[in-house]
Amino acid sequence: DGGITQSPKYLFRKEGQNVTLSCEQNLNHDAMYWYRQDPGQGLRLIYYSQIVNDFQKGDIAEGYSVSREKKESFPLTVTSAQKNPTAFYLCASSTDGHSNQPQHFGDGTRLSIL
């Protein structure tokens, strides 16, 4: 079955540590996205990528970094500069980034601070 796989499901970060969240899709989609979900705040866009080797900052990119070396992979690194990283992180993809195309979501990674 085609879909988006996020791993790990749960992740813990120590002070001063960088952690990387994995996102892989086998839908052959060009566009990929990372969102952060906090209780009562909906989802906010961190980074997005329309094509391999290209990505753009979203609304809350500070303290995060991404790469897009392969079409199917869009990992997110939460750096030590992100002072409040505890949240639920969702990866999504869409066929070509056009506005009438829906986004497909993974099952998320829950990040907590030790």
Added chain:
Amino acid sequence: GNSVTQMEGPVTLSEEAFLTINCTYTATGYPSLFWYVQYPGEGLQLLLKATKADDKGSNKGFEATYRKETTSFHLEKGSVQVSDSAVYFCALSSGGGADGLTFGKGTHLIIQP
């Protein structure tokens, strides 16, 4: 900028009741509109969409009509079930869509038997 406002929850209904979750939006141009559903511990699933004014999206008994004159996209269902308990998000996409979706804060729906 773009924004989506949806009714605060939780919304608690009895099984077989009629459901309306209000959603209004502010956007430049002609956005596409979506409803997503999130079950506990999971990601978001697309429930329905509408891409132009007066379009009606429907799926699994849920419906929503794109009303440009009132900038609204209210979600309705005639008879809810316990299995419909979840968080529902209204969202829009504009400017080509590649810059992501703008979401409302979500409405937690609880259906009691």
